Amino acid sequence: MNEFVIRTEELTKEQISDFFVSSDYEQAVIDKLKAPSPVLLVGSRGVGKSFLFKVCEIQLLNDFERLRILPVSLTFRKASLVKTSTPDQFQYWMLARICSELLRTLRKTGTITPIASGLGVLSGETASELSKTDYLVKEFEDSWRTPGKTIDITNLPTLDDFLDAVQDLCEELNILRIVLFIDEAAHVFLPQQQREFFTLFRDLRSPFIKCNAAVYPGVTVYGETFEPIHDAVRIDLVRNVNDPNYIANMKEMVLRQVRDSSLATRLSKNGQNFTLLAYAASGNPRYLLNSIAMAERMDSKSVNQVFREYYREKQWAEHTKLSDRFPGYKRFIDWGRDFLETNVIPELKTKNDDYLLNGNGKGTTFYFWVHNSAPHEVKEAFRILEYSGLVYEDAAGIRATRSEVGTRYMVNIGCLLAFEASPTATGLSIIRQADIRRMSEYGANQAVFKKIQGCVIGTETDVLKEHLRKNIDLLDLTDWQKQKMHEISINTIGELISAPEDRLKTAKYIADVRARTIRNAGIAAVCEYLLG
Template identity: 65%
Template sequence: MSELIFRTEELEDKQITDFYVSSEYEQNIVDKLKAPSPVLLVGSRGVGKSFLFKVSEIQLKRTFAESKILPVYVTLRSSPLIKDTTEEQFRYWIMARICAAVFRAVRKSGKISLLSNASFLSDCNVSLNTSEIDRVINEYEESWKGGERKISVEEIPNLDDFLDFIQDLCESFEIKRIVVFVDEAAHVFIPQQQRAFFTLFRDLRSPYIKCNATVYPGVTVYGDTFEPTHDAVVINLIRNIRENNYVSIMKEIVSRQVTDSKLLDNLSKNGENFSLLAYAASGNPRYLLKCVSMAEKMDSSAINKVFRDYFRGKIWAEHTKLADRFSGYKEFIEWGRDFLETEVIPKLRETNDKYLKDEVGKGTTLYFWVHKDAPIEVKESIRILEYSGLLYEDAEGIRATRSEVGTRYMVNIGCLLAAEAVPSTTGMDIIKKSDIRRMNEYGMTHASYKRLEGCMIKNGSSVLMQHLAKNIDKLDLTEWQKKKMHEISIDTIGDVIQAKESDLKKAKFIADVRAKKIRNAAVAAVYEYLLG
C-alpha cells in the first residue's frame, strides 16, 4: 500500500507547496483568505480547508518583506480537552492561544527578538507577558486530567487592550496587517464553545487585524451575535464535479503525492477507473487519496473492492460512530443514515436503472430535494450528514413540483454507486448521463420524517474521560502505526495525548524522523476523533 498522507497536520511546509495544485478555483479561495475581509471557509472533513489555510500562510510568509502582511496560524483542535467551563472562560483560552501565536509569528518574521521572561513591547500602551500566557494555555489544556483548579487569567488581555496592542505592534514595526488563520474553530458538537468563538471572531477586527476560520457545514452554531453572511465572507469549499477540468485536477492532486512508479503507471493505464474514483470522491481529496491507496492496481476488481469496503462500509461506519461519541445526537445520526441508506439512495438507484435500461426521463440523477418547511429535526439530521461528507448541499431556493421551494442536495457519489451490483461497469454511465434538473423530491410532510417527531438533542454529561480510555484501534491510523504504539504500551487515546517523541523511539526501528511522523499522525487522529 502506498504511503500517501491524508491530513495537512502531517505535512511540512515544503510538502504543502509541492502538493498544492493551483487551479483557478483553489487560488481564488487563497486570494480571498489573504484579502482584508474576514472569511469563513466551510467544508466537510477532508475537503482541504486546513490545506488551503496553510497554502495562504506560506504565500504570505514569502511575500512579507514586500506586502508587510503577517500571517498567524492558530489551531483550536485541542478544544475537546478543555474541561467544561463558561463561555467567558473559554474565550480567555482562545485569546491566549491567539496571543501566543502572534508572538511566535512576529519572532519568526525577524521583526523582534523575544526574551522568554520579558514583557513584550514594553514601550507599547499594553504589555503582555508571554510566559504567563503560555501558563494559562497549558493549564486550560491540562484541565482534562481532573481536579478542581482555578485558572488565573489576569495576564490575558481583554479585547480592547488586545486590539490596541496589535495596532502598536503594527505601527512600531511597519506591519500593514495581521491575518489570523483559525483552524478547527472550536468543538463542533459543543455549541457553547462555538458561540464563544464566534462572538470573539466578530469583534476581533480592525484595520490592523482580520481573522479567517474553518468551519464544518451544518453543525456549526454561530450564536445570537454573529451573522455569517453579514460578518464574514462565506466560502463553501465544494469542488464542482461538472467542471470540464475536474478529473484532471483531482488526478494532479494525487500525482503530486505518488512516488511509486508502479502506481503512477497503473494510474496512467487505467484512466477510466481513476476517473470513476475521482467522481466517487465527490470533490474530497482525502476520500480520493484513501481510495487510490486501497486500489493500487487500479483494475476493475480493485475498484469494485474500494466501493464495497470503503463506500459501502467504512464511510457509513464513521458516521455511525458519531452516535457513540456524541450520544445526545444519537437519534438524529441514526435517522439520517437510515433516511439516506434505505430511502434516498434506493430511490435514486431505481430512477437511474429505469433510465439506463429504457431511457425513461431526462437522464440519471445524483440529487434529491427537501422542502424548505420540512421539520427542523430533519434538517438537523441532514446537517450532520453534510458534516460526515455523505451528502452536499448543491443549491438553496430551488423550485420543484408545483413551484414549491426547497434545497437540492447531491448524494456522495461513491455511496450512491456502491449500491450498484458492479460499480466499475455502470458507474461512469450514471455520472455522464446525470442531469442536474432531475431530482427526487421530499416534501414538507414526507412519511419518512415521522420517526423523528418529538426528538430532541440531549445535553448529556461530558464523556471525555470515557473517550480517552478507548483503544487506539479506533483512530484513523495505519495498522503499522498502531502496531508500533502497542509495542510500547501506548494503548489508549489518553496515552497518545501524553506520549512524547522520545517514548515512541523505544519501539523497534523507530528513530527521530519516524517518531516525529508517527506522533504527528497520532495526535492529529486523536483530535479528529474527539472533534467528531
C-alpha cells in the same frame, strides 16, 4: 506500495507547496482568506480546509515584504485541558493563546523591533521580556492536573487593550493586517466553548486583525451573539464535479504524491477506473487518496472492491458512529442514514436503471431536492449527513415542480454507485449522462418526514431545560407571529416545539405554512443544545 499522506498536519511546508494543485476554484478561496473580511471555511472531513489554510499562510509569508499581511496559525486542541475556577477561563485562555502565537510568529519572521511598544501589552511584560503570556497559557493547559485552581490573569490584556496593541504593532512595524488562521475552530470544543469562541471571533474585528476559522457543517454551535451570515463570509468548500477541469485537477493531486512509478503507470493504463474513483470521491481529496491506496492494482476487480468496502460499508459505519460523539443527535443520525439508504438512493437508482435500460427520461441523476418548508428536524439530519460527506448541498432557493422552492443536494457519488452490481461497468455511464433536472423531489409533508418530527427533546440536560424555558420573544419570528402564539398560551420555546402543528393553527390567521415556519424557528433555536 505507495503510502499517501492524507492529513495536513503530517506535511512539511515544502510538501504542502509541492502537493498543491492551483485551480481557479482553490485560488479564489485563498484570495478570500487573504481579504479583510473574516471567513468561515465550512466543509466535511477531508475536503482540504486545513490544507488551503496552510497554502494561504505560505503564500502570505512568501509575499510578506510586498503585501505586509502577517499570517498567524493556531489551533485550540488543548481546550479540554482547561479546568480552573477562574471566571471566563475559556475566553482568557483563548486570548492568551492568540497573544502567544502572535508573538511567536513575530519572532520567527524577524519582524520584532525595539520600537514595537505593543509587545509589552501582548506579553504581559516589557518589550524585552516575552515569557509571561506563554507561562499563562501553560498554566491554563496544565490546570486539568489541579481542577479548580485560580490562575492569576493580571498580566493578560483585555480585549480592547489587545486590539489597541495590535493596531500599535501594525502601525509601528508597517504591517497592513494580521490574519489569524484558526484550524478545527470548533470541532474540539464543547458546545458552550463553541459559543464563547464565536463571540470572541466576532469581537476580534478591526482594520488591523481578522479571523479565518475552519468549521464542519452540521455540528458547529455558533451561539446567540454570532450570526454566520452577517459576522463573516461563509465559504462552503465543495468542488464541482461538473467542472471541465475536475478530473485533471484530482489526478494531479494524486500524481504529486505518487512515489511508486509502477502506480503511476497503472493509473495511466487504467484511466477509466481512475476517472470513476475521482468522481466517486465527490470532490474530497482524502476519499480519493484512500480509494486509490485500496485499489492499488487499479483493475476492475479491485476498484469494485473499493466501492463495496469503502463506500458501501466504511462510510456508512463512520456516520453511524457519530452517535457516540453526539448522543443528543442519535435520532437525527439514524434517521438521516435510513432516509438516504432506503428512500433517496433506491429512487435515484430506479431512475438511472430506467434510463440506461429502457431509455426513459432525459438522463441519469445523483441529485435530490427538499422543500424549504420541510420540518427543521429533516434539515438538521441533512447537516449531519453533510458533516459525514454523504451528501452535499448543491444549491439553495431552487424551484422544482409547481414552482415550489427548496434546496438541491448531491448524494456522494461513491455511495450511490456502491449500490450498482458492478460500478466499473455502469458507473461512468451514470455520471456522464446525468441531468440535474432529473433530481428526486421531496415535498414539505412527505410521510417519511413524520418519523423524525418531534425527536428534538430526548434526555433533557440542565442546560437544555433552561433553554426550553426561554420566552419565544427571543426567536427569529415577526412580532405578529409571536403575538399569535401568546394568544393561544404558547409562551416558551419548550411549549412551542412540543405543540403539534394543528394546535398552532388554532391561532387566528395561522395556516399550514405559517404553522410550520413558526415551529421550525423554535426547533432551530434549540437544536444546537442537543450537541451538549
